[in-house]
Amino acid sequence: MEQASLQFRVVLLGAGRVAAQLAPALARAGHSVVAVWSRTLASAQQVAQGIGATAFGGSAPDLRSIPADVYLLCVPDDAAPAVLAAAKWPRHALVAHTSGALPLALFAACPAIRGGVFYPLQTFSANRAVDWATVPLCLEAADDADLALLTALARSLSQQVLVVATAQRQQLHVAAVFACNFTNHLLGIADALLAEANLPTDLLTPLVRETIDKALSQPPFTVQTGPAIRHDVATLLAHRRLLQAHPAWEELYGRLSASIQAQAAG
Incomplete structure (x- = not known):
């Protein structure tokens, strides 16, 4: 400045x-x-x-x-x-x-x-x-x-x-929505799921911080973890069963898992 x-x-x-x-x-x-x-x-x-x-x-x-x-x-x-x-x-x-x-x-x-x-x-x-x-x-x-x-x-x-220029800025804005607004929405879902299980939301704090730090230090697609990238079908199905009380979240879980697998497949 x-x-x-x-x-x-x-x-x-x-x-x-x-x-x-x-x-x-x-x-x-x-x-x-x-x-x-x-x-x-x-x-x-x-x-x-x-x-x-x-x-x-x-x-x-x-x-x-x-x-x-x-x-x-x-x-x-x-x-x-x-x-x-x-x-x-x-x-x-x-x-x-x-x-x-x-x-x-x-x-x-x-x-x-x-x-x-x-x-x-x-x-x-x-x-x-x-x-x-x-x-x-x-x-x-x-x-x-x-x-x-x-x-x-x-x-x-x-x-x-x-x-x-306008075209770059508009694409930047879309990227910002994914990085900020969508991330915040997903964290909100995580908070709600923890509250349903009577668990403190700060349990996720170290995980979230490590996830963000890692994604900022190297290309995020290259450090993807979780059941979707492992094609852990049993865990994916178990998670979707747990989300049946929240159909919109279950659908989102499925779409995000499919996107992770598609990205990894190239």
């Missing part, structure tokens, strides 16, 4: 988990978060609290009297097109969305503004601090000057700043 040599004025649109983490990080890096918008004023006020930002709400943000170097669009993906269309932007404003899935071409429908991408590759949760210095920030912009501005802003937060 570089010490911010430039202090940027930033407006955040959205007051969800990304904005809630970005706002204090930007302030700590020496930037001015001049305003936070959300459809719900109370949500905007919560994010703006303590950083000297103005909070405002409503269905269609009017930003023409709020000058900034960059407007960061931190709303859910399905809301982004409507917010872009409804907002009243300063002419030639630089607006960057924070999505892994949305294309840069999203901004083609708004020719009066300049578009960019400022995607933090991290999972964000309430009441859980993020070390922004370690968060990869993936950037994209059609204009070199806009990309330079986004790069300077990103480098003031993170040690990992990359220029990633």
